[in-house]
Amino acid sequence: MPTTIQLDATQPTDVEKAAGLLRAGHLVAVPTETVYGLAADASNDQAVRKVFGAKQRPVGHPLIVHLASPGRISLWVDPVPQNAMDLIQAFWPGPLTLLLPKKPGVSDFITGGNPGVAVRMPSHPATLAIMDTLGRDLVAPSANPYGRISPTTAEHVLAGLSGKIDAVVDGGDCSVGIESTIVDLTGDTPVIARPGHVAQNDIEACLGTTLAPGQGVNQAVPGSVKRHYQPVTPTVGVASERMTRLLPELTPTGEKVGVIWWHSPPGERAYESIMLSADPHEYARMLYTAMHAIDTTTVDRIVIELPPREKRWLAVHDRLTRACTEQFA
Secondary structure (H helix, E strand, O other): OOOOEEEEOOOHHHHHHHHHHHHOOOOEEEOOOOOOEEEEEOOOHHHHHHHHHHHOOOOOOOOEEEOOOHHHHHHOEOOOOHHHHHHHHHHOOOOEEEEEEEOOOOOHHHHOOOOEEEEEOOOOHHHHHHHHHHOOOEEOOEOOOOOEOOOOOHHHHHHHHOOOOOEEEEOOOOOOOOOOEEEEOOOOOOEEEEOOOOOHHHHHHHHOOOOOOOOOOOOOOOOOOOOOOEOOOOEEEEEHHHHHHHHHHOOOOOOOEEEEEOOOOOHHHOOEEEEOOOOHHHHHHHHHHHHHHHHOOOOOEEEEEEOOOOHHHHHHHHHHHHHOOEEEO
8 A cells, every 4th residue: 555645624625535535445534523533435345344454453343434414324224213313413413422223234344243333423524524525424433553542633643554544634633532422222221332522411411311321231332342542551540649659669760651640740750741631521632642642752651640530530531441451549
């Protein structure tokens, strides 16, 4: 494959070029509000299979179909229940994925052989313009090698997949920074299968019902494996109240440590350090970018100060639980 070309999301000719590549069955990394996605024409099985090869993602892991408009959901889902329509009206376009009964004929490469299909409508204008030009929907898992940190910039995409995909559309930094919330609507009761930017209480307010995150999920969903979003550098999480005591133990003599923190400054113990926000949404937006930055330095270990154990931090803790090889909570 030739060198991965870089396209500009603000240039109409580059949007058309991206759509042309996708129409021809090629892979193009595209920006969304959550993370950059590795896009392929969802109606082209051969193109969808290329996604697994480029990412080194095991076949059988389901993908999310990204829709250009809410009306296109009927191409993939049957039936579309009223609670799905309520959530679509409230949160689309945006970082909410719905797991729904798939329409007959939807490819097993997309669903992992499961009876449901995951769908969402992203809000990034460039990707919506690409889909509108293409006239088709896209699969678009995170544009990174399988299991590694999700990309929130075009540079992150190139660092992991340059030469393995045909193009990346540079649409700037992702505004949300972590993957979408997934709500499983295939059973009798809606379930949050993966926490994200759209919070449980907002979904409950929309549906008028109480949900239990992660309990009773009917099938595997993207991003649900035990180890995911991981830096190459060994990474541990440490609770704020234990940082001062444990940081010296985690930095043996001669070893360089990179620290991502929000409350407890690491001082001279850290060879590299990045401070994140005390606000859950801002922390989430910054998290993967900070992990990428530290992971590209020469540190021997990454220590991440864990945020509070509160409901509003649920999505961040989900990502950190999978990113860290060990946690001292």
